[in-house]
Amino acid sequence: MTLSVLRRVCGVTGKVLTPYERLATAHPPRVVAGRSEGWRRPIRLWCVDAQADQRPLPRPVPDAIAPGEESVWDYPRPPIARFSDAEIVVVLGGEEICETRSSWRVLETSHPPTYYLPRPAFRPGSLVTARGSSFCEWKGSAGYLDVYGGEKLVRKAAWYYPRPNPDFAMLLNHVALYPGLMDYCLVDGERVVPQPGGFYGGWITAEVVGPFKGGPGTQGW
Numbered sequence: 001m002t003l004s005v006l007r008r009v010c011g012v013t014g015k016v017l018t019p020y021e022r023l024a025t026a027h028p029p030r031v032v033a034g035r036s037e038g039w040r041r042p043i044r045l046w047c048v049d050a051q052a053d054q055r056p057l058p059r060p061v062p063d064a065i066a067p068g069e070e071s072v073w074d075y076p077r078p079p080i081a082r083f084s085d086a087e088i089v090v091v092l093g094g095e096e097i098c099e100t101r102s103s104w105r106v107l108e109t110s111h112p113p114t115y116y117l118p119r120p121a122f123r124p125g126s127l128v129t130a131r132g133s134s135f136c137e138w139k140g141s142a143g144y145l146d147v148y149g150g151e152k153l154v155r156k157a158a159w160y161y162p163r164p165n166p167d168f169a170m171l172l173n174h175v176a177l178y179p180g181l182m183d184y185c186l187v188d189g190e191r192v193v194p195q196p197g198g199f200y201g202g203w204i205t206a207e208v209v210g211p212f213k214g215g216p217g218t219q220g221w
Helices: 003-010 019-026 166-171
Strands: 080-084 088-092 095-100 103-107 114-118 127-136 140-149 152-160 174-177 184-187
Touching: 080 166, 088 114, 088 140, 095 114, 095 140, 103 166, 103 174, 127 152, 140 174
Parallel strands: none
Antiparallel strands: 080 103, 088 095, 088 184, 103 114, 114 174, 127 140, 140 152, 152 174
């Protein structure tokens, strides 16, 4: 998906894209099995001028979905966790630091799924406890992890819940990370596009339909 196409999808021209929006243009979704050759769903990232004000955007109209797709606007709030046996691969510093077919997807209204990967699936030494914490009203208090791969170190690129709330007990000993801070992440061979904005850690794949929370003005979605 070229920059001009992304700008048309967002409904703006001549605007400045954030780093995460630029990343999306470099790694468009794969062709989905069963579609005509060359079909790709545009990803609506709600691009805005970097100098524009930050007034809240109205709740958007959900994009139409096709068979085999799911809309983030059908996800619940409070969120839920659903098991996934999709093959997950994470690469950092040119090294594969995680591979698993056992993960949990946390699904919440307006957000692409966040994947929680079993800590034993990570290469030894790739996760190191970092300073700082945050709090989620649904899942509890989170700690942060620095992530190492090859010769590369990314500070606070992952997080975990040492004592998750009962509804999310399945996340114990699991780790989530920001896909945009890795070299790349794959879901069943498809390269992930990071959730826009850089604050949230959602994974956008071709089967997930937005528009997605994360960009300027979407805080209230």
